[in-house]
Amino acid sequence: MRTLSDLLSEGVRGRRVLVRADLNVPLATDDAGVRRITDDGRIRAVLPTLTVLQEAGAKVVVCSHLGRPKGAPEPKFTLAPVAARLAELLDRPVAYATDTVGESAREVVGGLAAGEVALLENLRFNPGETSKDDAERGAFAAELASLAEAYVDDAFGAAHRKHASVYDVPKLLPHVAGGLIVRELEVLKQLTDDPARPYAVVLGGAKVSDKLAVINALLPKVDRLLIGGGMCFTFLAAQGHEVGGSLLETEQIGTCEDLLAAAGDKIVLPVDVVVGNDFSDDAATETVSADAIPAGQKGLDIGPESVKLFAGELAGARTVFWNGPMGVFEYRPYAAGTRGVAEAVAAVDGMSVVGGGDSAAAVRVLGLDETAFGHISTGGGASLEYLEGKTLPGIAALED
Numbered sequence: 001m002r003t004l005s006d007l008l009s010e011g012v013r014g015r016r017v018l019v020r021a022d023l024n025v026p027l028a029t030d031d032a033g034v035r036r037i038t039d040d041g042r043i044r045a046v047l048p049t050l051t052v053l054q055e056a057g058a059k060v061v062v063c064s065h066l067g068r069p070k071g072a073p074e075p076k077f078t079l080a081p082v083a084a085r086l087a088e089l090l091d092r093p094v095a096y097a098t099d100t101v102g103e104s105a106r107e108v109v110g111g112l113a114a115g116e117v118a119l120l121e122n123l124r125f126n127p128g129e130t131s132k133d134d135a136e137r138g139a140f141a142a143e144l145a146s147l148a149e150a151y152v153d154d155a156f157g158a159a160h161r162k163h164a165s166v167y168d169v170p171k172l173l174p175h176v177a178g179g180l181i182v183r184e185l186e187v188l189k190q191l192t193d194d195p196a197r198p199y200a201v202v203l204g205g206a207k208v209s210d211k212l213a214v215i216n217a218l219l220p221k222v223d224r225l226l227i228g229g230g231m232c233f234t235f236l237a238a239q240g241h242e243v244g245g246s247l248l249e250t251e252q253i254g255t256c257e258d259l260l261a262a263a264g265d266k267i268v269l270p271v272d273v274v275v276g277n278d279f280s281d282d283a284a285t286e287t288v289s290a291d292a293i294p295a296g297q298k299g300l301d302i303g304p305e306s307v308k309l310f311a312g313e314l315a316g317a318r319t320v321f322w323n324g325p326m327g328v329f330e331y332r333p334y335a336a337g338t339r340g341v342a343e344a345v346a347a348v349d350g351m352s353v354v355g356g357g358d359s360a361a362a363v364r365v366l367g368l369d370e371t372a373f374g375h376i377s378t379g380g381g382a383s384l385e386y387l388e389g390k391t392l393p394g395i396a397a398l399e400d
């Protein structure tokens with residue numbers, strides 16, 4: 001795989017370089033209705049790559065997705081707040097294009113001088129970015145590639161997506177991996193090459209169907225799989241429990257039954273759950289047994305007994321990977337499970353890795369000491385698919 005130093009040695013002064021970053025940062029709407037970034041970790045993670053290109057005199061054209069818009073512009077998913085934050089962090093202007101490959105993009109890119117940076121609007125405002133149709137994806141990739149003369153992929157968090165900007169563009173431009181991707185792979189490799197045992201994985205979060213898909217391949221590789229967050233309710237339903245209005249993948253209940261049967265005692269589920277109905281800092285909540293979730297309530301955090309159970313499992317582990325918050329930690333009444341598990345992961349005597357946009361954000365937003373973790377990865381789904389042994393489309397494309 002060629003890297004940034006290969007590209008730099010060829011010289012980039014005055015050349016347009018397209019950088020695919022994962023700037024999919026968490027945002028919240030404040031009281032005045034303004035979208036604000038709650039954690040800028042993913043922007044900071046790509047700064048070294050952008051700075052090195054800029055200092056070498058490249059015309060740097062940055063692109064990213066944000067959230068999951070469905071192929072058309074949606075104001076709440078604009079990258080405008082990210083452009084503003086990027087400019088602050090780089091301490092220089094960032095030219096912001098109001099579309100991805102249209103008139104605004106061409107004008108902004110055409111106006112760049114050597115050493116300047118532009119950010120294109122959300123890739124997923126275009127149906128070609130995520131299309132399953134090779135021709136449609138390829139056509140969008142060609143438009144994107146026409147904006148630049150070289151391509152740097154530093155979007156580790158999106159490396160598991162077969163999307164135009166990560167999979168098809170490298171077929172059209174000289175391409176290299178950025179420093180973030182190189183570093184992420186270096187660390188995760190330590191978890192696939194003979195990890196110290198016991199090896200525990202903690203899974204949570206809200207991307208339930210995506211992440212249920214990795215469990216089957218992951219199970220034989222790990223000694224314990226602790227499941228909380230929105231992930232646990234399909235398993236609790238598979239055990240025959242009522243889960244009320246909690247996140248549930250009804251059509252995956254059968255899969256979860258099979259996984260539980262195959263896992264023996266490897267899968268550990270919460271024994272209590274914090275239920276509520278309100279997403280607010282003063283929501284009324286109740287802690288109930290995991291087999292007694294009231295029909296009208298949503299499970300929005302794991303309870304204190306579950307934190308103790310999970311922490312006990314983690315205390316004995318020598319390698320831990322954690323992806324996915326244990327609850328809706330963005331609101332105070334549902335943050336204790338994530339905090340408790342984060343503290344237990346940080347205390348692991350061995351290698352501890354946290355991965356995922358929201359999990360990494362939780363570590364920082366909840367005020368934990370980042371240095372207590374072996375590594376904080378920008379990729380959740382990408383890391384999991386790497387750990388299960390899959391070839392990531394975005395990495396394979398760079399190796400070609």
Ligand SMILES: Nc1ncnc2c1ncn2[C@@H]1O[C@H](COP(=O)(O)OP(=O)(O)O)[C@@H](O)[C@H]1O
Pocket residue numbers: 204205206207208228229230231247299300301323324325326327328329330355356357358359360379380381
């Ligand atoms: N029980 C739950 N019900 C609904 N959402 C949940 C629950 N637990 C966690 N979440 C949500 O999961 C989101 C993060 O999920 P995900 O994107 O899978 O994690 P990551 O970005 O770390 O990979 C958070 O915004 C959090 O509010």
Ligand SMILES: O=C(OP(=O)(O)O)[C@H](O)COP(=O)(O)O
Pocket residue numbers: 022024067068157158161207355356357358378379380381382
């Ligand atoms: O946030 C991301 O993944 P993650 O939640 O697994 O860390 C990446 O930006 C990928 O986003 P996607 O899962 O909408 O393709």
